[in-house]
Amino acid sequence: MLSAITASLVPEARGGPFVFWDGLEDACAQAEQLGFDGLEIFPPSSAALAMPAVGELLARHGLRAAAVGTGGGWVTRRLTLTHSDANVRREARDFVRAMIDAAGQLGAPVIIGSMQGRWEGDVTRDQALGWLGEALVELAAHASRHGVPVLLEPLNRYETNLCRSLGETAAWLRTLPADNIRLLADLFHLSIEESDLAQAIHAAGPLLGHVHFADSNRLAVGLGHTNMAPIIAALRATGYTGYLSAEILPLPDPASAARQTMQSFRQWVPRS
Numbered sequence: 722m723l724s725a726i727t728a729s730l731v732p733e734a735r736g737g738p739f740v741f742w743d744g745l746e747d748a749c750a751q752a753e754q755l756g757f758d759g760l761e762i763f764p765p766s767s768a769a770l771a772m773p774a775v776g777e778l779l780a781r782h783g784l785r786a787a788a789v790g791t792g793g794g795w796v797t798r799r800l801t802l803t804h805s806d807a808n809v810r811r812e813a814r815d816f817v818r819a820m821i822d823a824a825g826q827l828g829a830p831v832i833i834g835s836m837q838g839r840w841e842g843d844v845t846r847d848q849a850l851g852w853l854g855e856a857l858v859e860l861a862a863h864a865s866r867h868g869v870p871v872l873l874e875p876l877n878r879y880e881t882n883l884c885r886s887l888g889e890t891a892a893w894l895r896t897l898p899a900d901n902i903r904l905l906a907d908l909f910h911l912s913i914e915e916s917d918l919a920q921a922i923h924a925a926g927p928l929l930g931h932v933h934f935a936d937s938n939r940l941a942v943g944l945g946h947t948n949m950a951p952i953i954a955a956l957r958a959t960g961y962t963g964y965l966s967a968e969i970l971p972l973p974d975p976a977s978a979a980r981q982t983m984q985s986f987r988q989w990v991p992r993s
Contacts, residue, residue: 723759725967726748730744733797745762746778753784759786764820765797770827785828788829789824798812800836802852805843828867833872838881885914902928906929907933909936929963933966940969
């Protein structure tokens with residue numbers, strides 16, 4: 722398994738669960754110094770990932786792009802793939818598609834978390850899931866041109882009422898006519914929604930494509946009460962070899978959060 726740390730480029734999201742906030746140059750320098758394998762980037766739009774500058778910056782620091790978040794579309798424009806307005810849904814797809822093109826040039830998948838939206842008002846759950854499924858199939862086909870998957874992230878009940886359970890979401894994904902949609906297991910969200918985190922990971926099985934490495938309180942692993950032993954065992958049992966990426970609150974400060982993350986990563990994923 723590989724280590725990654727998060728960097729946000731969205732000023733409106735300041736205070737959210739991302740470690741670095743002072744630009745990609747600063748994030749890359751600190752990530753390299755601590756020995757991370759990759760950087761997960763949360764940009765406001767695809768323009769923020771302009772190539773070749775971002776790719777060259779990552780390479781200069783010996784890093785890879787672990788994943789790219791699309792939630793900037795929700796934070797800055799309130800776009801979702803399940804909005805009641807068809808025009809907004811279309812804008813949301815266009816936003817994610819452009820992000821796929823930018824992330825694909827970096828060899829990175831995009832994450833659909835908050836952009837999944839929720840069902841409410843005149844929109845039923847089945848209708849919202851239908852719209853989400855259609856969007857995922859279309860976007861996954863687009864991502865396949867870059868050789869990367871689309872990552873769907875189940876969230877906790879306070880952030881969505883659509884995809885919350887890892888196992889149930891995995892079962893639903895298996896009904897869709899697309900073969901490159903993967904699940905993102907965020908250990909913070911799972912600690913709220915799942916009775917057994919290891920069991921949830923087993924339920925996702927080979928559909929698991931990315932992990933957010935966070936403790937129960939959304940701080941760095943080791944600062945909460947999540948029992949990591951069965952989780953790591955479950956990841957190994959499913960053959961997971963992807964990133965453990967720290968999408969966490971930058972507390973008590975970004976540098977400390979990053980150091981604690983790397984300390985925990987080395988504890989649970991020791992390298993020879």
